[in-house]
Amino acid sequence: MxxxxxxxxxxxxxxxxxxxxxxxxxxxxxxxxxxxxxxxxxxxxxxxxxxxxxxxxxxxxxxxxxxxxxxxxxxxxxxxxxxxxxxxxxxxxxxxxxxxxxxxxxxxxxxxxxxxxxxxxxxxxxxxxxxxxxxxxxxxxxxxxxxxxxxxxxxxxxxxxxxxxxxxxxxxxxxxxxxxxxxxxxxxxxxxxxxxxxxxxxxxxxxxxxxxxxxxxxxxxxxxxxxxxxxxxxxxxxxxxxxxxxxxxxxxxxxxxxxxxxxxxxxxxxxxxxxxxxxxxxxxxxxxxxxxxxxxxxxxxxxxxWWTNEGQKISKSLGNVIDPVTLVEEFGLDPVRYFLLREVPFGQDGDFSRKALVNRLNGELADALGNLANRTLSLIQRNCEGRLPGQGDAAVGAPLLDPVHKLTDQVRQRLDRQEFHLALETILASVRDANGYITQEAPWALKKTDLVRMAAVLRALHDALRVYATVLQPFMPTTMAALLDQLGVPPDARDFAALAAPLPEGTHLPPPAPLFRKIELAAA
The missing domain is CATH 3.40.50.620 (HUPs)
Incomplete structure (x- = not known):
């Protein structure tokens, strides 16, 4: 229909x-x-x-x-x-x-x-x-x-x-x-x-x-x-x-x-x-x-x-008007897009601060999402010859993937109410869970003790990353396109309906590259 x-x-x-x-x-x-x-x-x-x-x-x-x-x-x-x-x-x-x-x-x-x-x-x-x-x-x-x-x-x-x-x-x-x-x-x-x-x-x-x-x-x-x-x-x-x-x-x-x-x-x-x-x-x-x-x-x-700037009302007379073009040049487009809808509940007034933007970029994008992607894809490169493992024992990935499979619908409900910050928080909460999962399962250690479980863990992490990248495309289209490239997802399989079809075992994955550039607070 x-x-x-x-x-x-x-x-x-x-x-x-x-x-x-x-x-x-x-x-x-x-x-x-x-x-x-x-x-x-x-x-x-x-x-x-x-x-x-x-x-x-x-x-x-x-x-x-x-x-x-x-x-x-x-x-x-x-x-x-x-x-x-x-x-x-x-x-x-x-x-x-x-x-x-x-x-x-x-x-x-x-x-x-x-x-x-x-x-x-x-x-x-x-x-x-x-x-x-x-x-x-x-x-x-x-x-x-x-x-x-x-x-x-x-x-x-x-x-x-x-x-x-x-x-x-x-x-x-x-x-x-x-x-x-x-x-x-x-x-x-x-x-x-x-x-x-x-x-x-x-x-x-x-x-x-x-x-x-x-x-x-x-x-x-x-x-x-x-x-x-x-x-x-x-x-x-x-x-x-x-x-x-x-x-x-x-x-x-x-x-x-x-x-x-x-x-x-x-x-x-x-x-x-x-x-x-x-x-x-x-x-x-x-x-x-x-x-x-x-x-x-x-x-x-x-x-x-409305936005204020570092606690001050924005006005031309104060000379503190925020130019979005300048922000994009300094921090990159997708981090700016992410920050503006992450920082403040849509509908309420909010304060813009460069420190808050840097903290979101470094903590949530680079450390949480970017690091999860890099760790997972680097392990697949080293331990699986750069090819996507099969799904293996479903019970291994279930603690991570059962909630992840509900994520698209949860984000849909949030966005239908224009709750952009809550949609992003829902995704980030799942990313944090995935970081906990990779730490707990320690696939780098499983390589020495249980190759089958290692492959199943890495596949579960890859499947979770595919969902994150897909639902984050509206917020960060360029960076998530790059992540989907690294995940081996074909360009015609990047909508929500395509998530129902698993990527085939053995899909070749390119070497990972960093998704986000961290910024030092002193420099900001």
């Missing part, structure tokens, strides 16, 4: 600045889940890209002395380059300045207008250019005579003609869908639970204050104060609010408005990965617009936390 297609997205990244560790982190999580699902037999569509319209981009281009299109072409390329540097396996890279995307935005707007979900009025309220967002009076704080949004962005009072989306009318339906049981096709799942509670409370407060379907809860969805955006069909004095434009990218890439397109089978998205600062847009504005247009909503929105 064919497994269902999977659609995974990153947010599209705003091009007013260069990529940093936060961008890499969101895309890395998406990439790992996409790679895992492909190995698990699913057809996967993984989307990322750049958000290129809006007042903030227009201003950044002006400050750089560039035309907005030239500016976005240049900065967008930096994000595209990051996908290569970080080894991401995205199937598409969308830009909101592309013709296909503008066409999708216009099509969605027309559907909403035809359904009576958009109307013309005047907007008056507090607006933060930095956030491209409006805020209620109760959210504004004043310091030294300057008013700020909850995010710390300065706000200004704006009054201008605007089209409005009837957001208020859909809020009760959103609350209903948030509370549906797991497995219900209409459920909108927000993770982690703290974010779900935050969004529910925000909606409930608005409904309590203004009542169901109040125009005061409606969303201003156009601007006349700047020009860099998608023109409103039939009224080109207005450009679409950047979030209406940006959020539409997820259906643009799936083929919208052509719902007969090949890619439309992927919609609705299985997981939108986002930072916690944009969770409201993805869990309130976006599903409400989809419902109003008669389209299915995404199944899950997962909002991860």
């Amino acid at each position: 064919a497994k269902p297609p999977i659609y995974l997205t990153t947010p599209i990244y705003y091009v007013n600045d260069r990529p940093h560790i936060g961008h890499a982190y969101t895309s890395l999580a998406t990439d790992v889940l996409a790679r895992f699902k492909r190995l698990d037999g699913h057809e996967v569509f993984f989307l990322t890209g750049t958000d290129e319209h809006g007042q903030k981009v227009e201003k950044a281009a002006q400050d750089a002395g560039e035309d907005p299109q030239a500016f976005t072409d240049r900065v967008s390329q930096a994000f595209r380059d990051l996908t290569i540097t970080m080894g991401f396996s995205n199937d598409d890279f969308i830009r909101t300045t592309e013709p296909r995307h503008k066409a999708a935005c216009v099509a969605l707007w027309k559907v909403l207008a035809e359904r009576g979900e958009i109307y013309l009025g005047d907007y008056e309220g507090w607006y933060a250019v930095r956030d491209e967002a409006f805020y209620g009076a109760d959210e504004i704080v004043e310091r030294d005579g300057v008013k700020y949004a909850p995010t710390g962005a300065p706000v200004e009072w704006v009054r201008e003609p605007s089209y409005f989306f009837r957001l208020g009318k859909w809020l009760p339906e959103l609350l209903r869908r948030f509370d549906l049981p797991e497995g219900d096709a209409e459920r909108i799942d927000i993770q982690p639970e703290s974010r779900r509670n935050e969004v529910r409370a925000f909606i409930q407060q608005g409904l309590k204050e203004f009542g169901d379907a109040s125009p005061k809860l409606d969303l201003s969805v156009s601007r006349t104060s700047f020009k860099w955006g998608v023109k409103v069909p039939g009224d080109e004095a207005h450009v679409m609010y950047v979030w209406v434009d940006a959020l539409t990218n997820y259906i643009t890439a799936a083929g919208y408005p052509d719902t007969t397109a090949q890619r439309w089978k992927f919609w609705p998205a299985d997981v939108h990965f986002v930072g916690k600062d944009i969770v409201r847009f993805h869990t309130i504005y976006w599903p409400a617009m989809l419902l109003a247009a008669g389209l299915p909503t995404a199944k899950r929105v997962f909002a991860h936390g």
